[in-house]
Amino acid sequence: AAFLNSSQDFDTAIAIERRLMTGDLDLLYVAPERLLTERFLGLLDQLSEQHRVALFAIDEAHCVSQWGHDFRPEYMRLGELRRALGVPTIALTATATADVLSEIGTSLGLLSPVTVRGGFARPNLSFSVQPVTSDAARVEKLVELLEEAGLRKSGRAIVYCSTRKKVQSIAEELRSRGFAAGHYHAGRTDLARQRAQKAYEQRRTRVLVATNAFGMGIDYGDVRLVVHAQMPGSLEAYYQEAGRAGRDGMPSACVLLYRAADAAVQRFIIQKGNARNARLMERRMGALEAMSRYAGNATCRQKQLAAHFGDGIDSCKVCDVCLDANSVASVFADAQEEVGAERARKATKTDERSTVQRRPLTPEEIECLIDAVAALHKPVGKVSLAKTLRGSKARQLSRLGLLKNPMHGKLKEVTEFDILDTVEALIREGRLVRKGQKYPTIWLAGRPVRENGRISEGVGSNSSGLAFAKEGERPKRGGKSRMRYTPVFRALDNFRKRQARALGWKSFMVLTNAVIGAIDAEKPATIDALTRIKGFGPSRTARFGEEILRLVAGAKDD
Structure with missing residues (x-):
């Protein structure tokens, strides 16, 4: 077996091509960018004529899909090449939704393909989301996680960032704190990237800070910790990158450091990269929303991830939600008690801006x-x-x-x-x-x-599609239907004006048109029915509920 990629010099590449043509290779790994060059296509023609290509295998097949998280245009041409070779084909991916799987089949021209799906559960991985409220807090939390994982002595960690600038700054900060940390991104020279990867491979560095440029084809068994210092743009990207932890089956941790501002960074990246394709931008924004939901939902992390890919699993029992914990210390059993005690001590001294105790609002x-x-x-x-x-x-x-x-x-x-x-x-x-x-x-x-x-009439307009008429205005013909100015509406409109004057509020702060319209439509007769009106919560019920019920009952009798 051998491989061809852009890191090799000309003489090395030529030597591998000779081995291929003389039958000295059973397996050749080659990037699509190299595979589709005029020179290599000529070699494939010769091999095909001699019936020496037995299998066409496509790894990371989600790159075929425009809707996938890692679309690469070169993959779009692989279907044409597959048809020209006319040999059995296997396409492999670990991060494809049902829609992406369908597009892979279509793009590659696979007719009634056999689909084999593995499970998405990774029982040895502990997933968690830990909030940070500033860049300084982000670094402190990252240092804490690396200390918990024992990264000064053993194992390896990968820290993913969304931008090259953030990769550089975090790597420098970690080195200043005494960690053997390297950094990797597409803006570095080929030689610099090779050196960074080699140092990590040989354990001269134990922490590698990188963009998503690092990862495809990477397989180190003892990665004990994968931290996303910034939120990625999709669950597909997150699952693939986080999944580089614990490939030897040993307990490992996957942590997302979540800051609300990170979503804005991803929106900028999406808009910059998809400005000419409104539909694709919409899909990318939808993927970002799914990623944000994952960060905010109080549901088992692995269960959320598996559900996204169409797989149903039981709760993992080891994520932060299942354990009701904000630390990855439990993954590293030998340090659990010591780390927990240290975190408790720090919690009493650290300003709230860097340590956030999460709880749902009442x-x-x-x-x-x-x-x-x-x-x-x-x-x-x-x-x-x-x-x-x-x-x-x-x-x-x-x-x-x-x-x-x-x-x-x-x-x-x-x-x-x-x-x-x-x-x-x-x-x-x-x-x-x-x-x-x-x-x-x-x-x-x-x-x-x-x-x-x-x-x-944009995003802020009434989601029900109703356009509200002014007082006494009759419905206009055509266009959107207008809310009827009924006795109930009139009674509640007068009520909110009185309350607004008494409280010094604006009228809509008492009741919005949408809430009045919903009350008019439902005509609730009990407090319980009133609380089910969308937008009419407990505080309004306590303050205005009884009076509103009397007004609704009286107006119905008019």
Whole structure:
């Protein structure tokens, strides 16, 4: 067996080609970029005429798919080459959804292929998501993880970053902390990359900080820890990269350091790389949303990953969700008690900005968050919203008018990360909406957005498709249906105006048109029925519930 790739000099490549043509090789590994050169296609023609090609094997076959996480245009031509060779074909991938599998078959021209699927469970891997709130906290958490894994003495770790700049800065910081760390990205010269990989292979460095340029074809059994210092753009990419841990079957850890700002980095990368293909950009954005959901969901990590690829498994019992833990120390049994005690000591001394204790918001806190969004005059970024709720008096918040928000400082006891996590959950539930892509902002579902004096029908418009009429306005013919100005609507509209005057609020902060419309449609008769109205939570029920039920009952009798 031999391989051909771009790292070899001309003489080495020629010698391997001679061995191929003389029958000295049973197996040749070659990258599609080399395979599809005019010179190599000529060699294949000769081999094909002599019936000396027995099998065409395509590894990392997900690269065929435009919708896959690692699309490479050269793979698109492999179907044409496969048909020309006319030999049995096998396509292999560890990270393909059902849609990607279908496209692989179509692109390669496989007719009724036999599909063999393995399981996605990796029982020796402990997956976890650990929140960080700043770049400094990210580095401190990474150092802590490397210490827990014993990376100063044994084993290996891979640290993935989204950008070359981040790779460089983190590698330098780790070296300054005494770790034998190398770095690898596509911007380095071929020689520099070869040296970095060789040093890692020979264990002269135990930590390799890299972009996704490092990994394809990499197989080191004793990688004890894979850390994603920044969130990747898809679950497919994450699973493939994290899966490089523990290939010898020994307990190993896969950790995602999650910061809300990392999603913005990925959005920029997606927009920059797919500016001319709106459909592909939409798919990439959808993949990013799935990745964000994985980070925020309190469901077994491996169960989430397996479900994404169409595989159903039981809870893994070893991830942070299953163990209800924020440390990978349990993976390394010999250090478990010592590390746990040290983390407990640090937790009493470390500022909240670098150590975040996650907990779900209470229903009352969620209503407070929604009330804060309802009080906005225009959409704002979710980080600004979180800082407002926590009581920050930053100059930027003052410029946005957020210091006057009635909910300013109401969630001082809640961490910024928990607020951001809840915002994402509310977006998924449809109670909040995200507006814009380059600079995403948050808005209340069902509330129109005023832009230059006009109501926008974009992301912030009412998700039900209803356009609300002004008081007394009759429905217009054609176009969207308009909400009927019924006795119930009139009664609740007058009610919210009275309450708004008494509380010093805007009317929509009491009840939005969407909520009034839902109450009008359902006409609830009990508190329990009222709480099931979308957008009408516990705090509004406690404050306005009984009065609203009386108004609805009275209006129905009119």
